Amino acid sequence: MNSENSKWHILCEKDVGLFSLIQQVIGHIPLALMNNRIPVALYRDQCCYWTSQGYMNADNVWEYYFEPIIADKPASSLNNEILDHIKSRPPHFEYPGYLINNDVFVTNNFGNHKAFKGQTLKIPHQWDDPDRQLRNRAAKIIADYVRPRQYIKEKVDLFFEEQMKGYKVIGVHMRATDVTDVDEHNIHRRRSYSFQSFVEQIRRHLEEWPKARIFVGTDSQKALNGLIEIFGERVIHSSSIFHTSQDLAGTGPAGWVIPGYLAEDSQKAAKNGEEAIIDYLLLSRCQHLIHNGSGLARTALLKNPKLPHTNIHSKAAYFRSLIHLGNGELFKFLKFSYQHAVHELKKPVKRLIKWDQP
Incomplete structure (x- = not known):
């Protein structure tokens, strides 16, 4: 063309x-x-x-x-x-x-x-979830411009018809492969995964919807198995590629840290992307979404601005963890905060890029 x-x-x-x-x-x-x-x-x-x-x-x-x-x-x-x-x-x-x-x-x-400023949609990607105004604006953009291919739509519709239609469905997105606690330098991701917190929130919603199904999107086979062990056959999922090795972190093509299981094989990573898109679309069709800080969950919120949700990883909860000195988290917080400040102060000008108003 x-x-x-x-x-x-x-x-x-x-x-x-x-x-x-x-x-x-x-x-x-x-x-x-x-x-x-x-x-x-x-x-x-x-x-x-x-x-x-x-x-x-x-x-x-x-x-x-x-x-x-x-x-x-x-x-x-x-x-x-x-x-x-x-x-x-x-x-x-x-x-x-x-x-x-x-x-x-x-x-x-x-x-x-x-x-x-004021020209793009500023989508939060750290602690905060998108507010209702942003979700309403983004939903219109997604409907017009972020259109899944036909093969993905067919898989989503088939799964929905077979597994979700006619049920109240609690959506759960568990991002579990952040390099948590030891190496993760992004403060907003530290201690972001708490299996028990997910379980508590699911049980709370099952009190209201005792016959509900639980659709789980996760990058961890262990997390999925844990929910199946507790909640049994009501747990449903569509993905087949999960993190299973001991290496949480891998290196992407530009040298950035990515989940280890995505660094193993590019074709597998491409297939994982397909499965993630399917999870996102199915999560957006649930009656409630329980999640931690992940781009997938927040994109589901953008797609469906009426979707109620619970974020189990709040800024307040993390900072409360700092007062428990025995876990060493305060030291790590100060260390990574200092490193980030130094990086910002000494950041080299890698190239001069002319900015003209497009």
Whole structure:
């Protein structure tokens, strides 16, 4: 497809989780449309979901799972001149992006740079969950521009018809493969996984809905097995790829820390991405969502702004843990806070990227 005479807003990948990439698209759509540019997700080999073999007849991670953001403008619409320029000068996530020319803007910033203030949707990705106003705005964007491919919709609809239709369903998303307690330097993820807290919240909702089913999306086989052991046949799930090894952490293609089981095999990672999208869509159709701090759960909240939810990992709960000196958490909090402050003060200017209002 010819890309001549088109104005582009090109979103490039980072070495992060799939739902951070999805939220990047959601956040940037208003900015692209405001500037009459065509948004396109060009997610290639610098994220762990990309595989050189391609996936489901697509060679771009976004299009593994979703229709092109604009239906008749897939990533293949971009000409070689644009692609070569991006390859030679990839955007840096700490900067807003740059203009190749008056018609082509390139970025891989999440959308929360101060230069974008008031122009992008600022989606929380640390402690906070999206508020109702943000969820309402994002839901409209998702409906119009974040459209799963037909093969995914068919799998979601089939599972829903067979396992969820006619039941109250408690959705549970358990992110359990953060490098918790020992090595995780992101304060908002420390101590984020508490199996017992999930169990307590599920039991609380079963008091209200005693015949409810429990749909579980998780990255941990151990966590899933634990819920099945307690709640039995009412637990349902659709995924088959889980973390099972002792190595919680792995390294992505750009050297960033990612869950270990995603670093093992790129084709397996691509399949895991499909399963995660299916989990997200099914969780968004539950009657209540119990979750910790994860992009997948928060994207389900964005898709369905009426979905009630409970976040078991609050900032208050974490900071209360600091007063229990025996667990060593206060020392780790001070250590990682200091390291983060030093990083911000001494951060090198890796490249000078000109910012022009797109």
